[in-house]
Amino acid sequence: MDLTLTVNGSERTVSIEPDETLLRVLRERLKLTGTKEGCSEGECGACTVLVDGRPVDSCIMPAPVVAGASVTTIEGLTGPDGSLSPVQQAFVDNFAVQCGFCTPGFVVTLTALLDENPMPTEQEVKTSLSGNLCRCTGYATIVAAVMAATGRGSA
């Protein structure tokens, strides 16, 4: 079947199997490999993308469901001139990246959080991250990055 959707601002039409996930469409059909697959069951959050502005686990999202929707991946958060988004820059400046495999999912999730709630408390940040696993950092620098991105915190 053909699937038409908007990805990072461009309309794309791809031929897919009906049982494909959005993650497979992004990684294998569109070669957007910034979105990662960690668990394939919606547990780790590494595959998080925005669908019409809302964060979803693309590994368990059937692709046909997003027909006509607007999808934003980690690649779509960088500015047209290649500049980092505020959350991306805050991750760099606050040492919120170690192995980096979970990072795209965290950046996308937190971008959605700040769109909805521009000045979250630390507790609200942590709660918003309940669906994102990081095995490296212990989360402290990630939370610090968000606080810094909202003009609070050190870096």
Next chain:
Amino acid sequence: MTVVGRSVPRADAATKVRGEATYGVDFEVAGTLYGALALSTVPAGHIRSIDTSAAEAMPGVRGVFTAADAPDIRSGLAVNDQPLFASDVVRFEGEAIAAVVAETMAQARTAAAAVRVEIEEMEAIATVEEALAEGAPLIHDDWHTYSVRDGLPDFPRAGNVCGEMTVDQAGVDEAFENADVVVEDVFHIDRQYQAYLEPKNATGLYADGRYTVHVAHQQPWNVRDRTAAALGVRPSDVRIVGHHIGGGFGAKLDTALEPYAALLARLAGAPVKMVHDRTDDILTCASREGAVIRMRSGVTNDGRIVAREFLCDMDAGAYAGDTPFLTSIPIFVVGSLYRVGPTRIVSRAVYTNTAPTGAFRGVSGTYLYFALERHTDNLANAIGMDRREFRVQNLMSDGHVMLNGQALDDAGILTTAFDKAEQHVPWRELGKGPNRGVGMAAAVWLTNPMAGEVALQLHTDGRLGVVTGATENGSGAVAMGVRQVAAEELGITADEVVLTMPDTDMQGFDAGSQGSRTTHIVGRAVHNAAVGMRERIRTVAGQVLGQDPDDLEVAGGGVRIKGEDDVRMTLSDVARAALGAGGPIASTGSYATPAPKFDPEAATGLLFPIWPTPTYHVHVAEVEVDPVTGEVKVLRYIVVQEVGKAINPAGVMGQIVGGVAQGLGYALYEGLQIGPDARYRQRTLEAYRLPIALDMPEIEVVLLEHPAPEGPYGAKGVAEPPVVPVAAAIGNAIADATGGSIDRVPITPEDVLDALEQGSEERT
């Protein structure tokens, strides 16, 4: 110093936040096919038949292969006991039986599930106790025919025991008789899954009689050697190319899918990519081993430890892996931290019908220190002495001789660490109030001594290329540590350093990101290489400038006359001039820590005999337990850690906080449990409970810096130790809060409720 000691953002941060970094799972070449393994669904049995016909007939399938298609070889890290595919006996659930190559990953996985294997099931041995019971069936009934790995002396092994380390000092039994009180504890420890977020993967290619494997791996040179051994070819017939690593934590030090991907590429005549799904990854991963520990000490009423016995059985799983090496670790733990009298240790690696276990950050130390420090609390309590006072009274000091006969010249740093913890927050102020408790635990940990090499090249644009097989597993050891040392050595900014990915066909041999070694060892190799490079730069610049090279220095981004501030030639000018004056500027350097003296007679079966470049650590935890649910809340967590010198303070903090997080997971949430049927109970990341952001307390860190004379700018190992004492400190705090005994890892809510009940009974 202008670069070392500063929190410079890591080299790979921007590419990672953009989603551009290519990890192993992202790497692909044109014409790639996909491979998947058919794994045994039973833990023990005899294979009666393997029927691949249904799988072969499935859409897109290019081939189905079994042991009949692979060389008839057994290999291993310590014992040559493991074939690529089971052909007659199956020894664990998850053991590979066949492999499928197909046009898509989904086709390969579907076909792998269609391989029909008829297995006559045998009773599976699920625990070390069952494996050691009299008359237990042998997991490997031909164990005596197995050789040990080339270059390794043979070591004690027999039946289901695949490695045994023994220390038996004179006078242990007599010393127990002279004790006022003897305390005995038994500890049961579950496995821990490394749970790196990038599942294991490999892409194999075969051309011109050589194998190339693209990996996200912590130790490319080991992958090369182990892949070659499994395939029966020479190591230089295999080339390993590294990519960004989505976490490893020790699990990506030994081979997993690499030999299969290489073999399948040759058999299928095309590149073959393999990626585990999460369940297969859990079923086959060499997790941190479980163990059973029996520990007994005699103390005097005035608080001296006069005798000790320590018996430890480690669960190696169905194949020995690295566990025979790990039986050595107790010798560095059981007689350290505190002075003890005559000591006996028997530490065994035991085969069971479960997935082979292996390296995880702080190998074995997490539970060995749990046992030692829980036991230390019990000793203090048994004679009615404050637990901190008992520790301080018995602390080892400078020159302390460990049970392997090695002297720790700087062991007095441990006293400083205890003092710093007390200055940060007094021990007696913590753990006050109902259901609250405080615990402390210390550790001495090593910096792995194994060799590393770098090649430095000065590019004609003036940037410094660092060619190394050292892997950036996420810790920052390369992206911060090695990079900043290299910049400092050449007087340039960190941005002017160009890092490469590992490639075993190129220079830069490296013993892997393990044992906190990379910044220390590879940083020192960079230092050694930079000496030669600076000399060459001064020689070339001296010719151009008409100056004596001895009057020149490499600093400020170029070459200066000593005592002057102006740069007379940029490094780019020098690099270009060199092309006509002897050739490009390049230099190599290598380093391995000289082995400290030890006593070879101190133990038998000691495969890992030394504990180089030690670091010292004290952790303090304050907890509150919920008397209704048994849940544990960590109120405060304090780390005092000796790091030698923090090359990048933010990077060091990242390692400490991340390490403590893994330790809290180990202590409270993460058990990878084996049922009586020898199968894992947890098979998904939903069932295997990892810490989330909401679980993490603030980690309060006090850094100690006692620079290592031999280290690059004094840096010692940093990344492993923070995970090591966490379960011990948390366990002691929970025992204090409940008044009961805590003797298992992980410590579940049921354990806490049991301890509360036990505590209330003891108080009445």
